[in-house]
């Protein structure tokens with residue numbers, strides 16, 4: 001079967017602070033028969049933050065990125081929940097404001113670009129759950145993660161608003177659980193799996209983020225999780241790096257390693273720790 | 288737009304004029320948004336319901352200059368919960384847009400937002416290495432222990448960001464579409 005091609009859009013975090021997510025993704029992609037194409041001309045999506053200063057600039061830049069993928073005839077694949085929601089929201093806005101979409105297309109035409117709306121914005125989790133599927137994932141497992149109790153942490157911007165994203169039930173998702181099972185491990189059920197990690201206020205409202213990190217990790221830890229896994233680079237960054245702050249509010253430190261989804265896949269596929277960047281975590285991943 | 292005389296003038300009208308804020312006047316003040324908000328749970332006093340109430344009462348200055356409107360973590364819980372489809376989180380986004388436009392740019396939250404366009408114009412990408420300083424200014428000092436831990440794992444992003452290709456296209460779009 002020919003490989004599925006994607007415009008690879010790892011997101012700014014995977015390109016700068018949590019590079020191990022990108023490394024792990026590139027390591028597992030060939031095994032999953034995913035061909036990642038790199039587009040050096042795409043911009044930052046603006047993370048919904050640029051929208052707060054210049055909504056139209058944010059929309060025009062996202063339309064440009066989308067049009068670049070469309071011109072190449074590929075869908076976008078990202079590792080970041082916020083990139084996902086920002087780009088999907090941009091698609092909705094372009095659809096709901098045809099006059100603005102037309103104006104943006106006139107501007108894009110100068111660069112030989114046109115946004116039609118054909119391109120699909122996908123997250124790695126969606127591609128794994130929908131295109132690859134748990135059966136094919138199971139077939140690739142070389143080192144089943146038997147006995148591991150894994151807490152899935154979805155992150156907000158892959159679930160909500162459901163009417164915008166529309167992939168799965170935002171109150172009761174199961175794509176992560178199905179993948180964890182396919183890798184031979186046991187998914188841990190806990191309430192905070194669809195809660196917020198607090199990333200977007202980690203600088204502006206440190207106490208809130210610390211509290212949210214503690215709630216999410218504490219919920220998983222109380223249910224006996226050995227490790228947490230998340231599809232979102234921003235959630236991973238927050239839950240790993242703010243864990244020591246959350247620990248200060250608890251009797252016992254959490255010591256809950258937080259993996260990027262492609263790292264967990266790679267572990268089960270038998271890739272070595274270095275290739276997956278498992279040494280890059282603040283909360284050490286036990287061997 | 289609702290019939291209230293204030294809508295169309297003052298802050299409520301400005302919020303309602305933005306796509307993010309257009310449904311504000313349907314709010315019934317039920318408080319479900321605040322009940323589901325993780326920031327409200329963590330930070331006493333933060334309440335999306337109250338932010339909406341104060342907006343409708345036209346308490347503009349106070350709200351737009353506040354740190355509070357920058358405390359929302361954009362988690363979308365309130366958006367998923369509100370039965371009246373107000374999208375409370377988006378109302379807060381609308382208030383942020385208005386705050387920036389009206390020159391309320393001194394809060395850490397506003398400075399964080401303003402860092403993005405500058406970075407994108409320079410390189411096409413966000414500069415994660417300088418974001419904390421641009422946001423917190425001198426208070427970045429409070430992040431030093433955090434940064435040390437990140438550094439030990441080689442996780443301090445390089446301040447040198449590679450320019451994207453076609454940056455001139457991006458700059459042209461920025462000039463054309465900025466207000």
Ligand code: SF4
Pocket residue numbers: 313314315316317318319320321335336339368369370371372373374375
């Ligand atoms: S925004 Fe929605 S949930 Fe919040 S108080 Fe108003 S009607 Fe209730």
Ligand code: SF4
Pocket residue numbers: 320323324325326327335358359360361362363364365366375376379
């Ligand atoms: S989006 Fe903001 S206001 Fe709404 S629940 Fe989340 S943090 Fe609270």
